[in-house]
Each structure stands twice: as C-alpha cells, then as structure tokens.
Amino acid sequence: MKRLRLLTPGPVNLHPAALAALAQPQLHHRSPEAGELVRDLRERIARLAAGTGGEAVLLGGSGTAAMEAAVRALFAPGARVWVPVAGKFSERWCEIARAAGLEPVCSAHDWGGAVPPEAVPAGPLDGVLLTHSETSTGVLQPLAELAARVRERHPEALVVADVVTSFALAPVRMDAWGLDAAVLGSQKGLMSPPGLAAVVLGARGLERLRPAGYYLDLVRELRAQRARQTAFTPPINLIEAAAAVMAALEAGGWEARFAWVREANERFYALGEAAGLAPVPASGAERSPATAAFYLPRGVPYPELSQAFAARGWRVAGGQGPLKGRILRVSAMGYFEPGELERAWRDFAEVTAGLR
Amino acid sequence: MKRLRLLTPGPVNLHPAALAALAQPQLHHRSPEAGELVRDLRERIARLAAGTGGEAVLLGGSGTAAMEAAVRALFAPGARVWVPVAGKFSERWCEIARAAGLEPVCSAHDWGGAVPPEAVPAGPLDGVLLTHSETSTGVLQPLAELAARVRERHPEALVVADVVTSFALAPVRMDAWGLDAAVLGSQKGLMSPPGLAAVVLGARGLERLRPAGYYLDLVRELRAQRARQTAFTPPINLIEAAAAVMAALEAGGWEARFAWVREANERFYALGEAAGLAPVPASGAERSPATAAFYLPRGVPYPELSQAFAARGWRVAGGQGPLKGRILRVSAMGYFEPGELERAWRDFAEVTAGLR
Numbered sequence: 001m002k003r004l005r006l007l008t009p010g011p012v013n014l015h016p017a018a019l020a021a022l023a024q025p026q027l028h029h030r031s032p033e034a035g036e037l038v039r040d041l042r043e044r045i046a047r048l049a050a051g052t053g054g055e056a057v058l059l060g061g062s063g064t065a066a067m068e069a070a071v072r073a074l075f076a077p078g079a080r081v082w083v084p085v086a087g088k089f090s091e092r093w094c095e096i097a098r099a100a101g102l103e104p105v106c107s108a109h110d111w112g113g114a115v116p117p118e119a120v121p122a123g124p125l126d127g128v129l130l131t132h133s134e135t136s137t138g139v140l141q142p143l144a145e146l147a148a149r150v151r152e153r154h155p156e157a158l159v160v161a162d163v164v165t166s167f168a169l170a171p172v173r174m175d176a177w178g179l180d181a182a183v184l185g186s187q188k189g190l191m192s193p194p195g196l197a198a199v200v201l202g203a204r205g206l207e208r209l210r211p212a213g214y215y216l217d218l219v220r221e222l223r224a225q226r227a228r229q230t231a232f233t234p235p236i237n238l239i240e241a242a243a244a245v246m247a248a249l250e251a252g253g254w255e256a257r258f259a260w261v262r263e264a265n266e267r268f269y270a271l272g273e274a275a276g277l278a279p280v281p282a283s284g285a286e287r288s289p290a291t292a293a294f295y296l297p298r299g300v301p302y303p304e305l306s307q308a309f310a311a312r313g314w315r316v317a318g319g320q321g322p323l324k325g326r327i328l329r330v331s332a333m334g335y336f337e338p339g340e341l342e343r344a345w346r347d348f349a350e351v352t353a354g355l356r
Numbered sequence: 357m358k359r360l361r362l363l364t365p366g367p368v369n370l371h372p373a374a375l376a377a378l379a380q381p382q383l384h385h386r387s388p389e390a391g392e393l394v395r396d397l398r399e400r401i402a403r404l405a406a407g408t409g410g411e412a413v414l415l416g417g418s419g420t421a422a423m424e425a426a427v428r429a430l431f432a433p434g435a436r437v438w439v440p441v442a443g444k445f446s447e448r449w450c451e452i453a454r455a456a457g458l459e460p461v462c463s464a465h466d467w468g469g470a471v472p473p474e475a476v477p478a479g480p481l482d483g484v485l486l487t488h489s490e491t492s493t494g495v496l497q498p499l500a501e502l503a504a505r506v507r508e509r510h511p512e513a514l515v516v517a518d519v520v521t522s523f524a525l526a527p528v529r530m531d532a533w534g535l536d537a538a539v540l541g542s543q544k545g546l547m548s549p550p551g552l553a554a555v556v557l558g559a560r561g562l563e564r565l566r567p568a569g570y571y572l573d574l575v576r577e578l579r580a581q582r583a584r585q586t587a588f589t590p591p592i593n594l595i596e597a598a599a600a601v602m603a604a605l606e607a608g609g610w611e612a613r614f615a616w617v618r619e620a621n622e623r624f625y626a627l628g629e630a631a632g633l634a635p636v637p638a639s640g641a642e643r644s645p646a647t648a649a650f651y652l653p654r655g656v657p658y659p660e661l662s663q664a665f666a667a668r669g670w671r672v673a674g675g676q677g678p679l680k681g682r683i684l685r686v687s688a689m690g691y692f693e694p695g696e697l698e699r700a701w702r703d704f705a706e707v708t709a710g711l712r
Contacts, residue, residue: 003381003389011589014382022378022593025359026370026549026690028671033359060417060551064588065571099570187589193382195416195551195591214455215421216571232420233367233543235551235591237378315384334382 004315007344009135009165009291012334015191017248018241022193029236035228037236041243042198042225048246048254049167049182049200050174057221059197060235063164063185065216066197068096070181071129072212073219074158074205077101079126082150084115086141087134088320089162097129104129111323112137112293114285117149125150127158132182133166136320138279138293138329140170140286144177151178158208164188165290168249169261169333180205186242188290189261191335196238261289264332267345268292275352280327291317291331297356302328305351312347360671363700365491365521365647368690371547373604374597378549385592391584393592397599398554398581404602404610405523405538405556406530413577415553416591419520419541421572422553424452426537427485428568429575430514430561433457435482440471440502444492444676445518449485460485467679468493468649470641473505481506483514488538489522492676494635494649494685496526496642500533507534514564520544521646524605525617525689536561542598544646545617547691552594617645620688623701624648631708636683647673647687653712658684661707668703 006013014022027034038058045056059066071093075081079102083094086109097104105125109115120128128150132143143166147159160181163172167182168189174182180202187194199218201209211219215232224231249257269279269287272294280293296302302318302325309316319327330348332341362369370378383390394414401412415422427449431437435458439450442465453460461481465471476484484506488499499522503515516537519528523538524545530538536558543550555574557565567575571588580587605613625635625643628650636649652658658674658681665672675683686704688697 003383004387006382006384008384011382011384011592019379023375026362026367026543027359028362028364028367029550031360031671060421061571062416062589065416068569068571096570099573185589187382193591193593194385194589195594213424213569214452215417215424217455233418233541233550235549235594236367237549238551238591315387317386 002313004310005313005340006334007314007330008317009329009331009333011187011194012191012331013336014193015245015248015335017244018192021241021244022237024240027236027240029230029234034236037239037243038225038230039228041239041246044243044246045198046200049163049172050202053175054200054202055206056198056200057218057225058230058234058239059199059216059221060195061197062194063183063197064092066183066185066199067093067162068100069216069218070160070183070199071096071100071102072216073209074160074181075102075127076210078103080105080124081127081129082107082121082125083129084109084119086113086115086137086139087111087131088136089134090131091321093129093131093162110282112139112280112285113282114139115141115146117142117145120146120149120153122153125154125157127160130159130161132161132163132172133170133288133290135165135291136323137281138288138291139281140166140288142286147177147179158204165288169289170258174200174202186238189333190242191245192238192241195235196242258289261333264341265289265292268330268332268348271345271349272352275349276356277352290333291329293327293329295327300355308351312351314344314347360666361669362690363670363686364673365685365687365689367543367550368547368687369692370549371601371604371691373600374548377597377600378593380596383592383596385586385590390592393595393599394581394586395584397595397602400599400602401554402556405519405528406558409531410556410558411562412554412556413574413581414586414590414595415555415572415577416551417553418550419539419553420448422539422541422555423449423518424456425572425574426516426539426555427452427456427458428572429565430516430537431458431483432566434459436461436480437483437485438463438477438481439485440465440475442469442471442493442495443467443487443490445490446487447677449487449518453485466638468495468636468641469638470495471497471502473498473501476502476505476509478509481510481513483516486515486517488517488519488528489526489644489646491521491647492679493637494644494647495637496522496644498642503533503535514560521644525645526614530556530558542594545689546598547601548594548597551591552598614645617689620697621645621648624686624688624704627701627705628708631705632712633708646689647685649683649685651683656711664707670700670703
C-alpha cells in the first residue's frame with residue numbers, strides 16, 4: 001500500500017539528507033565519528049537557538065522527554081512555576097510540572113488566543129514554562145513579550161520554553177529574549193524521524209542545573225556531551241540525520257527557510273479562508289508557521305474530511321483535547337519534492353471548496 | 357571515509373530488513389499502519405520473551421531508559437532490592453535503584469564470574485534486579501537458577517531482569533523462570549538502530565505496576581499501547597525496523613538463530629584460545645552468545661590492538677570500568693553479509709596470532 005504523504009504538523013516528510021543518513025551502515029556511538037556528530041549537532045542547535053550563549057544537551061526520546069528533563073533539572077520539588085495553558089502542549093507543561101512534584105500555577109486561556117503578557121502573575125515565582133508555537137491551535141505565542149514581562153516582574157525566575165514546532169521554522173532568540181532553557185525534537189523543523197530531542201540551556205540555565213533522575217539527568221548528560229560522549233547509548237542514527245538536515249538548511253540560509261515556511265503556511269490560510277473556513281488562531285494572535293488550523297463548518301465530520309485528503313494521497317491532522325473533531329490542521333514544515341507542495345495546495349483548495 | 361564494520365557487542369551491523377524499513381517515507385504515528393506496527397512489535401517481543409503470559413511496553417530511549425522505567429514502576433521509594441553486581445550493567449541496576457530512592461543491597465561478585473544462587477540474601481526483600489547477559493564480561497548469568505532461588509526464599513519479591521543482550525540471541529523464558537519483568541533494546545539482537553527499548557511484564561509485574569514520573573511512566577504507556585497508541589510520539593521508524601527484523605528472524609526460526617549466534621561466538625573463543633588468549637568468563641561461568649571477551653596479554657595496549665582491527669575494516673570493543681584497557685571484546689550478534697563473518701574470523705585469528 002502506498003504510504004500517505006504527510007501534511008501533518010509533525011512528524012513530517014523526511015528531508016533527503018535524513019534519508020541518506022539513515023541508509024548508512026550503523027555507526028558505533030563510541031567511535032570518533034560519532035563523537036564528532038554529537039559535537040556538530042549540539043553546536044548547530046545551540047547556535048540557531050541561542051547564538052553564542054547556549055549549550056545543547058541531546059536526549060534519546062521525544063520532545064516530551066526533553067520537557068520533563070528540563071523541568072526536573074531546573075526546579076526542585078515544591079517550586080512554584082507559572083504555566084499559561086492555551087492548548088494541548090502548554091497543558092502538558094502543567095502535567096509534567098505536577099508529575100515532577102512542582103507547584104504549578106496553571107492559568108487557563110482561550111485555545112486559539114495569544115497569552116497576554118499582563119497574565120504573568122504577581123507573587124513569588126521560581127520559573128515559568130511557556131509554549132512558543134502551540135501546535136494544537138496554530139498560534140505562535142508572544143514568547144519575547146512574555147519572557148520580558150517575567151524578567152521584569154520576577155528577575156530570578158527561570159524562563160523555560162517549548163520550541164518544538166518553532167525551532168528551525170521561525171526565529172528563536174534565547175539570548176535576546178531572555179530564555180534560560182528551550183526544548184525541541186527531531187521530527188518537526190529538522191525533518192528527521194522522531195526519537196531525538198534536545199534541551200538548550202542559556203547561561204542561567206547552566207548555572208542552576210541540578211542532578212535529577214537517571215536516564216533524563218541533564219547534569220550527567222552535559223558532562224558526557226562536553227567530552228563528545230553521551231551518558232547512555234544515544235540514537236546516533238537520528239543524530240546523524242538531524243545534523244545532515246541542519247547542514248543542508250544552513251547552506252540555504254535560515255532566514256530564507258523561515259520565510260519559505262511562513263509563506264507556504266500562509267498560502268494554506270489564504271486557500272482555506274477563500275473556501276470560507278475560519279482560522280483557529282484568533283485575529284489578535286500571531287500564526288505559527290508550523291501549521292494552518294481551521295474550524296470545520298458545522299455538520300462536517302472530521303473523519304470524512306480526513307478520508308477525502310487520504311483519497312488524494314495526503315494525511316492531515318484533526319484537533320486534540322477540546323478541539324477534537326472540531327478543527328482541521330495542515331502543515332508545510334516538512335520536505336516536499338519539486339511540485340509536491342503545489343499539488344498539496346491544489347488538493348487542499350479542491351477538498352475544502354466543497355465544504356460549505 | 358569508509359565506515360568500519362562492527363564486531364562490537366552493540367550497536368551492531370543493521371539487518372537488511374531494518375535498512376529497508378528506514379528507507380520508507382515517514383509514517384505518522386497516529387495512522388492505522390503505525391498502530392498495527394505497535395501491536396505487531398509488542399506481540400512479537402512478548403511472545404519471544406514470555407510465551408503467552410506477558411505484555412510488552414515500548415519506550416523511546418535506550419535500554420537504560422527501560423531499566424529506569426521498570427524500577428520506578430515496580431518499586432516504591434524505600435523498597436529493598438537485591439542487586440548482585442558482577443559487571444558494568446549489573447552495577448547500573450544498582451545506580452538506578454539508588455537514583456529512584458530505593459534501598460538496594462548491592463553485593464559485589466567477581467567480574468567474569470557467575471553469581472551463585474546461594475548469594476541470594478536472607479532478610480526482607482521487595483525485589484531483585486538481575487542481569488542475564490553481562491555484556492561487560494561476556495558471562496551469561498544463571499538467570500533461571502537465581503530467579504528460582506529468589507522465588508523460594510522470597511515468594512513475594514519481584515524478579516526483574518536486564519535481557520538487553522540475551523533477548524533474540526538466547527532463550528529468555530520469563531514464564532518458566534518466574535521473571536516478573538524484563539528490559540531490552542533495539543540495537544543488539546534486533547539488529548536495528550539504537551533508540552527504542554521495551555519492558556516486558558509478566559502477570560505479577562502487570563499487577564504491581566504503579567504510576568511513576570511522566571515520560572517513562574509504564575502505566576500511562578501500557579494504557580495507550582493496549583489501544584494501539586503510544587502516550588507520546590514514539591520512534592516509529594525504529595519500531596518498523598525492529599518489527600521487520602523480528603519477522604525475518606522468526607521466519608528462520610529462533611532456535612536456529614540462537615544456535616547460529618552461539619556457534620559464531622564460540623568460534624571467536626576457539627580462535628582466541630588457540631592464540632593463547634584467556635577468556636574473561638571464568639571456567640565455571642556460562643558464556644554469553646552476545647560477545648567473546650578475552651584478557652589482553654601483559655604489555656599489549658588495547659588502543660594498538662583496536663587499531664590493528666580498524667586497519668582491516670573492523671571496529672572491536674575494549675573493557676569498561678575496572679576492565680578498561682585490560683580486555684578485548686568481539687561479537688557476532690549483528691548482521692553479516694555472505695562471507696563477511698568468515699573474513700572476520702580470519703582477521704581475528706591473524707591479528708591475535710601475533711600477540712604473544
């Protein structure tokens with residue numbers, strides 16, 4: 001059976017450089033070549049996320065593993081952290097903070113809206129857990145503004161951000177924005193298979209790191225990775241894939257890549273709006289380049305819509321949590337063969353044209 | 357630069373079925389095909405490790421991630437567990453138990469020796485953490501006998517085993533031996549890339565499961581995986597690779613595979629002993645089929661020996677912990693092209709012939 005091509009906001013169609021890396025004979029993770037790949041990918045990730053001021057720690061696992069590792073490494077049980085919840089992934093921060101024994105203050109915001117910087121609470125705060133691109137709603141949260149307000153009101157609080165679907169897709173400026181840690185995964189902007197994640201630490205994040213747990217212990221991993229090793233057997237094939245993709249994207253220039261993804265995504269919005277579909281991101285909210293999200297017209301069942309795309313060879317995504325069955329999401333953040341994205345736009349326009 | 361072929365006890369040369377799976381377009385982990393792969397691999401792993409009585413939980417991470425997940429899910433902080441330490445991997449059980457807040461009783465045994473069943477301590481015990489194939493020394497520990505003695509003396513204690521380098525390489529009979537949980541990884545007998553692990557649970561293991569942590573929480577994962585889902589984005593490409601390799605190996609028959617690996621490994625022992633090298637496993641200890649380990653003759657530096665193999669296109673392994681610089685390890689558990697293993701044996705004989 002032919003496999004559907006992915007218009008989903010992660011995982012995405014693999015970059016040819018990732019596929020080429022995966023076709024290589026198995027590398028031993030204790031070889032000099034593997035050490036060089038670990039160094040190379042750590043540097044590329046840190047440079048893109050934090051300029052010259054950060055350091056990346058690679059982890060074998062999903063983005064969620066990196067979220068948990070960051071929370072446990074940066075906050076002691078009982079720590080008071082603010083989590084503005086405006087979608088499934090900010091909700092996850094809240095769940096992880098609770099599971100790690102922190103005392104999160106989780107404020108509820110509209111799914112589809114931007115979290116206003118005024119929402120930053122008063123009172124003592126050890127940190128905040130923010131979501132940059134909220135993939136479940138398609139909103140790019142005002143991370144710079146939120147971080148600035150936190151720094152102003154709570155100078156000692158650590159600012160931790162999920163940049164899973166903004167890293168390598170939109171600017172992430174840890175240094176300029178005052179982020180102390182950011183987490184990401186391999187299966188989004190890096191166009192590689194899932195299974196590799198990273199925590200990027202700024203200067204304050206590095207200073208405040210504490211040992212926590214075993215497999216996800218960032219102190220142990222950082223020590224090993226500074227010596228071009230890893231504490232445990234890493235997903236070295238995925239490290240090689242992600243490093244190869246980053247090298248290829250860097251050669252084209254990040255600003256060009258960001259503009260391309262944003263425009264490709266905006267094209268989906270233009271086509272959807274032309275078909276009468278309402279975007280999920282509220283009018284005051286910035287749209288994430290990682291996904292275009294639309295409310296379904298009343299009476300249109302998502303499974304049928306999904307089937308209509310599948311019949312044309314595409315896999316699309318629906319809603320999560322309270323948006324399940326109520327929205328449609330597509331994404332241009334993966335790799336497209338020449339002409340393939342144009343075909344996706346055309347099919348998208350044709351399928352959605354019949355909806356109302 | 358041509359990549360060295362691996363004679364290392366993990367990772368290993370990839371099976372062609374794994375490479376073919378990795379060359380496929382990216383599958384979405386929420387697709388029906390992915391759900392089917394999750395079900396298929398869970399069933400294959402459980403059937404091989406536990407007959408009809410077990411259930412497997414897949415995890416994105418290394419074997420160490422599965423070790424930690426099992427410890428946290430099966431024992432509460434303060435639990436008293438016995439860990440017989442006779443190599444680097446049994447030592448790791450001890451470290452994980454401490455990191456998880458248990459009270460491990462870690463008894464020291466000779467590296468290279470078998471742990472005698474008489475060593476099972478008296479006194480109250482909530483569980484034991486055992487290592488089947490101790491990859492750092494080449495010893496296959498008497499898991500059945502150790503488990504039987506634990507069951508006899510401590511009927512309520514849970515028996516947890518690391519079968520990372522025995523699974524799919526030698527018989528593992530959780531039901532017959534009375535194991536409650538076993539952990540494994542993708543990069544050994546499954547001849548796939550590293551980054552996927554599993555915990556197989558027997559009936560008592562399933563009964564006693566408790567929620568612990570977030571990303572490595574077996575309760576959460578088991579619930580999701582029983583519905584052919586995963587709690588978080590799984591390394592679905594590695595799941596597809598491992599399932600394809602297991603299907604290929606099953607077609608050839610597991611007993612034939614076990615015999616082949618054992619004989620291939622014994623051939624290394626025969627060649628090494630003919631060259632005057634002393635095996636690391638003591639005479640009373642059973643040899644693991646996963647690796648042949650030899651003491652280096654006095655005055656032979658490991659780096660030079662490793663270089664001699666590299667000059668012939670092979671990567672071999674040295675010692676870990678107290679055996680670092682003192683031993684040589686080779687392994688036949690990976691995939692070999694026709695004629696390749698014969699070449700490995702010949703090169704091994706020629707390189708080691710010159711050592712004393």
